[in-house]
Amino acid sequence: MSPLHAVRDAAIAAFVALAVALPIVGVRTVDTGAVLGVDFRLDWVAAIVATVFLGRLCVLLWMGRRERAPRQAGMLETTALGWLALIGRFLAYGIMGFALILPMMSFADRYVVDTATQVLIYVMLGWGLNVVVGLAGLLDLGYVAFYAVGAYSYALLAQNFGLNFWQCLPLAGLFAAFFGILLGFPVLRLRGDYLAIVTLGFGEMIRIILNNWASFTGGPNGLTSIPRPSFFGLEFSRSAPEGEQTFHQFFGLEYSTLHRLVFMYYLILILAFLTSWAVGRMRKLPVGRAWEALREDEIACQSLGINRTMTKLTAFAIGASFGGFAGSFFATRQGFISPESFTFIESATILAIVVLGGMGSQVGVVLAATVLVLLPEVFRDLAHYRMMVFGLAMVLIMIWRPKGFIGARVPSIRLADFRRPAA
Amino acid sequence: MEYFLQQAINGLTLGAVYGLIAIGYTMVYGIIGMINFAHGEVYMIGSFIAVILLALLGAWGFPPSLAILLIVLLAAIPFTSAFGWAIERVAYRPLRGSFRLAPLISAIGMSIFLQNLVQFLQGARNKPVPTALPGGFTLMEAASGFTVQVRWLQIVVVAMTVILMVGLTLLIQRTSFGRAQRACEQDMKMAMLLGIDVNATIARTFVLGAALAGIAGVMVAYYYNVVHFYDGFLAGLKAFTAAVLGGIGSVPGAMLGGLLIGLIEALWSAYFSIEYKDVAVFSVLVLVLIFRPTGILGRPEIEKV
Amino acid sequence: MNQPLLAVRDLTMRFGGLVAVDRVSFDVAGGAITAVIGPNGAGKTTLFNCLTGFYRPSAGSMTLVADGHRYALERMQGHRINAQARVARTFQNIRLFAGMTVLENLMIAQHGRLMRASGYTFLGLIGWPGYRRAEADAVERARYWLGRMNLEDRADDLAGQLPYGAQRRLEIARALCTQPALLCLDEPAAGLNPRESAELNELLLFIRREHGVGILLIEHDMSVVMGISDHIVVLDYGRKIADGTPAEVRADPAVIRAYLGEDEEQGAA
Known part of the structure; x- marks a missing residue:
């Protein structure tokens, strides 16, 4: 591109930037009683326009130079794929090991353990949604609904029937799976994007119902004093009721609120490991291969005797049940839940974790969950910019790596691993 | 009966607005097959531009009047169009040709970004919009004393929608842009081979959709007299529902879907419960999709084997 | 007849x-x-x-x-x-699972049998020996047809990366792995x-x-x-x-x- 063209192109970009910025950035409305007053920020507009002009110019001139350089072939060789799988495996073990010893590290204070727990909840949700979106290729924009079902079923079962966490956990998963089937049965025949909008609507419906059915769900105030799980019957409180012992008494430790946090951390770690194990296993079973095949070509699947609706339904139900498990953990960790925790932004975040991680990749989900949870934490001081940066980062990461952090897929089976039976 | 009529009038006004937003969804979907999640934010930005321009004009000594309303409406169009163009250029065009979910995630990110940008720039409080065109006329009066009112603004909204629909239909059917747009919808590769500038056509589609959403945003600001940075999400969601209900890819379908959603919402709120109006809307969507999976005016699709 | x-x-x-x-x-x-x-x-x-x-x-x-x-x-x-x-079929415009390997394509063709062997996933999840045997059998059947189709050394490559003629053969092999009448x-x-x-x-x-x-x-x-x-x-x-x-x-x-x-x-x- 010649410099003259570049200048013209940059000028157009700057002009659009001017139109975009002029009213929204340049004029600020101020509340002054009955009528809105105005306040000007034309210097900001000038800065934005100048940045866009110069930035565009630089990009164009730089790109013009790069286009002349020969491009490298981008195909991954099979051997490279094998290496990648190996690195992925090492990375996975490294992350696992780090997760196991994290609470024992010297820097692991309340804040670190709490944030790590938060990351693990999203990892688990990401792995659950990965079954639906990454493997089966079904676009679910309302995954948070199952998370909510899990959280509320734990809270309600515990409060109304006095069941403990371990009794509620499988029930919450079952309820979530049931809701998955309930939603999936009528809509799974729909084409991809219709499915997206119906699931999105379903997520909103669940939230609205939770918000308005006050006698059952507590409405917008939510449910409070949800029982905490105990460590084999030992409570994590300062003092135990008559005749019982607390965790710190039993082990002869100084009472510390960190005990419960660390316990919670290991609890979600175990749940996450279980999820990872189950999903990794299923991927290598016929059901998992059928999910992936469905993503690749539904018609070919049908011609091979695969029941499309049933296969999608299992993906939906299993993905939902993991959401349910994560939900009950969330409820017991917070001790308080309200519909506000289950908005569309949660669904979007979980979906972003799956897609940013690389569809179908478990390690990718861990990386993406870490990035997306830590990003707002890092920018916590800039409360106003926080979500802005979050949204912008989603756009930029997608443009930077459209296939996600880990885009290569590891085959579920290799002929090399099966020796020819002795003839 | 009078009560029903009143609610139907309110519902149709609301529906016309949903329809205008839905057209943007349906056209973008028709041409590049993606859900433009940030479209609802463009509508919200249209509302904010109305607030800003009215405040600006007020500060310069022009109190709101019919003429001012129309001037603001026209002035908002280039601004929201610029947003539409910029969103496409920044967040979607670099991802063209990559896999299906990448632009969707980018769009969701864009939507979150714009929402918080507006909150940051203009504040999180509700913004009041001065009443510009008060009053209306009484359409009929029941024996019980209940009167069916039509506000002047409702007439403006519906008239504007009709004018835009006629203009849009002419644009799509008669102009070279319309032909290029329809060609890209059918087969983008072939259109490119025939010398159509596909990138420009897609960009224009976004601009057109954004202009309509902006107009809808301005009119809603006048109609409800209040604007909030979070308004775009739910309106966008319902407009997309309208587009799917009408049959995605079909412009008349989008308008029909919008009107239906508006009616359902108004009537459900009037006769049942206002809290569950959105549940009703989505339930109707699910029912329609089960019995007519391609929407009301969508072409039935035979699975190609 | x-x-x-x-x-x-x-x-x-x-x-x-x-x-x-x-x-x-x-x-x-x-x-x-x-x-x-x-x-x-x-x-x-x-x-x-x-x-x-x-x-x-x-x-x-x-x-x-x-x-x-x-x-x-x-x-x-x-x-x-x-x-x-x-009844098994192939398609005029080849329909392989292009992003999956050749062997995976042939395993998916044996879905019904493997699904039953894996106890509808439950037994497979716990590593039931019956499922392992069924899986090994399925791999053998796949290997047999791969050998027939001259594709054995491509078994772990992506199906979409095979040359056209090989894709046609793979699609026939996939149909045959369903053991059709x-x-x-x-x-x-x-x-x-x-x-x-x-x-x-x-x-x-x-x-x-x-x-x-x-x-x-x-x-x-x-x-x-x-x-x-x-x-x-x-x-x-x-x-x-x-x-x-x-x-x-x-x-x-x-x-x-x-x-x-x-x-x-x-x-x-």
């Missing part, structure tokens, strides 16, 4: 006003190769789509006899036609070079000879059709115009007319 493998009777498929297949009847014998030929748009692929459950025919019946059971294909759910009646091939020789086409002939004869699978194929390549078919059905404008051995069909005036056009000059000459 007392009991045909497949008996098609008065099969009709209408799309709105268009009659794509019009009261077509024919038989397919087990362990034989039957070819369906006809000019473009004669309704061959529509016929296939009815047989394999992708279209529901407007009228008529298709009865398949396999393992002593009679299956009314026109009344079966799409996936059951493969899973129970054991009837194999429907939609233009298997399309796009193949003469050498590959000759290899395909050998392969189809081998499948018929060694595995007793009934083969129904749509083909334009007359060297394939005339060389290996036991029986030929000719369609034109959705109707059957001839039915018989290759020699009979070749001599049939209606067939010549359909292929060469109703040529008045020839008639006058």
